[in-house]
Amino acid sequence: MFYAQLLVNGIVQGLVIGLAALSITLVFGIARFPNAATGDFMTFGAFSALTAHQATGSILFGGLGAIVATGLVSLLAYWAVFRRLADRSVVALLVASIGIGFLLRAVLGVVFGHGQQVFQVPLTRPYVFNGIRVMPLDLQLAAVAALALALVFSLLYLTPIGRQMRAVADNRDLARVSGIRPGRVMVALWLVAGGVAGVAGMMLGIKTIVTPEFGWEMLLPAFTAAILGGIGSPVGAVAAGLILGVAQELSTPFVGFTYKIALAFIIMLAVLLLRPRGLFGQLEGAR
Amino acid sequence: MEAYLVAIGIIALIYVILSLGLTLQYGLTGLINFGHVGFFAIGAYTSALLAFQGVPLVLCFAAAAVLAGIAAWPIGLVSLRLRDDYFAIVTLGFSEVVRIVITSEKWLTSGVQGLPGVPRLYEELGGFTAQLAVFATILAVTLLGIWMIRRIAGSPFGRLIEAIRDNEEAVQALGKDPARFKIQVLVVGAAFAGIAGAFYAHYITYIVPDQFIPLVTFYVWMAIIMGGVGRVSGAVVGSAILMLFLEGSRFLRDVLPGVSEVDMASVRIGAVGFLLILFIMYRPQGLMGDYTKR
Amino acid sequence: MSLEVRDIGKSYGGFKALDGVRLTVETGALFGIIGPNGAGKSTLFSVISGFVPADEGRIILDGKAIDGLSAPARARAGMVRTFQVPREFRHLTVRENLMAAAPQQTGENLLGVFFRPGRVNEEEAAIADRVDQTITFLKLTRVADQPSGMLSGGQKKLLELGRALMAKPRMILLDEPFAGVNPVLIDEIMERIAELNGRGIGFVVIEHDLQALTRLVPRLAVMDRGRIIAEGEPRAVLDDPLVREAYLGGVS
Numbered sequence A: 001m002f003y004a005q006l007l008v009n010g011i012v013q014g015l016v017i018g019l020a021a022l023s024i025t026l027v028f029g030i031a032r033f034p035n036a037a038t039g040d041f042m043t044f045g046a047f048s049a050l051t052a053h054q055a056t057g058s059i060l061f062g063g064l065g066a067i068v069a070t071g072l073v074s075l076l077a078y079w080a081v082f083r084r085l086a087d088r089s090v091v092a093l094l095v096a097s098i099g100i101g102f103l104l105r106a107v108l109g110v111v112f113g114h115g116q117q118v119f120q121v122p123l124t125r126p127y128v129f130n131g132i133r134v135m136p137l138d139l140q141l142a143a144v145a146a147l148a149l150a151l152v153f154s155l156l157y158l159t160p161i162g163r164q165m166r167a168v169a170d171n172r173d174l175a176r177v178s179g180i181r182p183g184r185v186m187v188a189l190w191l192v193a194g195g196v197a198g199v200a201g202m203m204l205g206i207k208t209i210v211t212p213e214f215g216w217e218m219l220l221p222a223f224t225a226a227i228l229g230g231i232g233s234p235v236g237a238v239a240a241g242l243i244l245g246v247a248q249e250l251s252t253p254f255v256g257f258t259y260k261i262a263l264a265f266i267i268m269l270a271v272l273l274l275r276p277r278g279l280f281g282q283l284e285g286a287r
Numbered sequence B: 001m002e003a004y005l006v007a008i009g010i011i012a013l014i015y016v017i018l019s020l021g022l023t024l025q026y027g028l029t030g031l032i033n034f035g036h037v038g039f040f041a042i043g044a045y046t047s048a049l050l051a052f053q054g055v056p057l058v059l060c061f062a063a064a065a066v067l068a069g070i071a072a073w074p075i076g077l078v079s080l081r082l083r084d085d086y087f088a089i090v091t092l093g094f095s096e097v098v099r100i101v102i103t104s105e106k107w108l109t110s111g112v113q114g115l116p117g118v119p120r121l122y123e124e125l126g127g128f129t130a131q132l133a134v135f136a137t138i139l140a141v142t143l144l145g146i147w148m149i150r151r152i153a154g155s156p157f158g159r160l161i162e163a164i165r166d167n168e169e170a171v172q173a174l175g176k177d178p179a180r181f182k183i184q185v186l187v188v189g190a191a192f193a194g195i196a197g198a199f200y201a202h203y204i205t206y207i208v209p210d211q212f213i214p215l216v217t218f219y220v221w222m223a224i225i226m227g228g229v230g231r232v233s234g235a236v237v238g239s240a241i242l243m244l245f246l247e248g249s250r251f252l253r254d255v256l257p258g259v260s261e262v263d264m265a266s267v268r269i270g271a272v273g274f275l276l277i278l279f280i281m282y283r284p285q286g287l288m289g290d291y292t293k294r
Numbered sequence C: 001m002s003l004e005v006r007d008i009g010k011s012y013g014g015f016k017a018l019d020g021v022r023l024t025v026e027t028g029a030l031f032g033i034i035g036p037n038g039a040g041k042s043t044l045f046s047v048i049s050g051f052v053p054a055d056e057g058r059i060i061l062d063g064k065a066i067d068g069l070s071a072p073a074r075a076r077a078g079m080v081r082t083f084q085v086p087r088e089f090r091h092l093t094v095r096e097n098l099m100a101a102a103p104q105q106t107g108e109n110l111l112g113v114f115f116r117p118g119r120v121n122e123e124e125a126a127i128a129d130r131v132d133q134t135i136t137f138l139k140l141t142r143v144a145d146q147p148s149g150m151l152s153g154g155q156k157k158l159l160e161l162g163r164a165l166m167a168k169p170r171m172i173l174l175d176e177p178f179a180g181v182n183p184v185l186i187d188e189i190m191e192r193i194a195e196l197n198g199r200g201i202g203f204v205v206i207e208h209d210l211q212a213l214t215r216l217v218p219r220l221a222v223m224d225r226g227r228i229i230a231e232g233e234p235r236a237v238l239d240d241p242l243v244r245e246a247y248l249g250g251v252s
């Protein structure tokens, strides 16, 4: 029973990681660099959601606020920085993304202060299924995540721009010669990457306490999930996020709370060494 | 005033030692070590903990270097086969794991409470004299470090690591194993960070896990990028600029009314981020110019 | 040093870049490989030299299978390759590029650097002499102390060749060594290759320029679409109808 409970918690946690990993894997697959600002995009999403939630009292509007605001910030980062570094080395882009993360964190710290902020959500009684307690809030969050995922996947798999994004991820040169305009793909990519990270940030914020640093802490698990899922594979990222979330929760009784992130690190190393393509990846991998 | 200048000098030299390690690793070899602070932390805690056991300080310092170097060995073994961007992520993750271990293993490190009262160098001299002696010692160690890196850079070994940075497959085609060289570079650079950590612990005398956040790694990156990647002089110049920046921000906090320390910390992070972006975009060769145009 | 390629296959996705390639190069041979663009010539070199793993087949060097050896280990065994697209160490000078290629240097060991400086200096002087000869031979004297990244395409090709020579191999795999090189120099280099070959160094040369290659090698193989379609003396091979077809196909 105890483990079933951890499983439920792990799924919610896993959705957060999975969404963040989805953002990372899309950028890695299409723009070709590991975006270290993803954690801070999440933080930005959490604060946007917090503001929208305080103004409207609705979680749905909070989520919309997170998606729109973070999507725009992410697009701005692309437009002002990443776009101009497109022909430079991966290192240049990676360092720049660290810089953007720091900048975002600083702005949030100055605007919102360093106090711990929480979402004021009404406490409700849990539903009990066969002794497993499920919070209505968790169900709502899972629904929000499912909705966000449904949106992203329909975009990727049902629309022309989504097809183009996947084509660029598969083979950039081939995509170019077949007449795909990279500019439009990039705009779509950064809007989606930001929006998804924003939702992940809001979910994490509702489950925990929001501070300007808290998204950064999720970067390592999110990278791990992206790698485990196979870089460039959206389905893989989400699946791996769920696996990782559940693994972290189930391991907590054994290794303790603080070693969760260390577990992610070990898994990352193991995947890179044993199966660098990840579970679902087709790209050339890490070597 | 003298005391203040000497204090700044000591911290600046600690950054120079850190920068020398990263210059060897990134500037010369092209290894994107995003986990420098992890080795810095290992050095600091090793030396402090041994000193508490009454081990002579010289040996504490040596152990700091050795242990930081040894810690780099397995990281190198598992990750040097990876592509650079993955190597960067793995090293970043490593430094976070070091911090988590330090935070969690309270029996050894007293966790977030940290270790107060780390013995000073030259305690017996007392006051300003002791501080000057510390400064002289760290200056000597820094000069030794500069000599070592220059010696390496000018040697056939240095030539080969630069060749690795420029084209790894061509090095393999000549019958030389890049991994063998990279691992040595990683270990030596980590030992530099370890020594810097030991000086830091015994100078500040109070270490807590929060001093070893990734921001420190990127201070060092900022220093070598500003100074000019791949040059020993760049490490020195960049550290000097970094120090001006850190102290300047502290000074600003003192003179500006209503600016709290946490606000200033935010401003500092923001400035680091901004500078990293600006330099990468507009002056990737650093202020002084260099030969690694990437 | 003899080289045997046994039934090598290599696919990229569904595409067969190499398909059952068989080849024997005897000790001290001077062997040519020609074929249209995309025939799989460079891929074959990459498989032989250990940069690309084969899907099937074996590589035998001096009677021993070397499939388990890494690329550097194969080079140390005496078989050195060059790259079609030059891979110069672009921030190093031409001289430094060549110095770096010399095998087994004490100074490439950190302990050697700090504890055996005398020995390192002696070796450096000896290597420098060989480098000077190589530079003179390749007519790179004028650019010897320039960063190699600034060389012309042809000069970079010469540097590739020079580095391979500096590594003291017993067999050299040259991937289009003459592309972009000044024609007068091509003749000289071909003479020198013949001379080195006379001293027992084996060569396998990929070349687009049929005329040049037929003058250089007594024996060659023709590749097309991942297969070897003909092998033998240049004149006989070039009269082969299959070869003519492949080349006409390649031209169109």
Ligand SMILES: Nc1ncnc2c1ncn2[C@@H]1O[C@H](COP(=O)(O)OP(=O)(O)OP(=O)(O)O)[C@@H](O)[C@H]1O
Pocket (backbone or CB within 6 Å): C012, C017, C035, C036, C037, C038, C039, C040, C041, C042, C043, C044, C084
């Ligand atoms: N890494 C790779 N991924 C996918 N396809 C590849 C890869 N490397 C080579 N190929 C394909 O394999 C085929 C053979 O390539 P290769 O470079 O060996 O040809 P080549 O005979 O050397 O041609 P060229 O005369 O143009 O140098 C080409 O169609 C090429 O597109």
Ligand SMILES: [Mg+2]
Pocket (backbone or CB within 6 Å): C041, C042, C043, C084
């Ligand atoms: Mg070729």
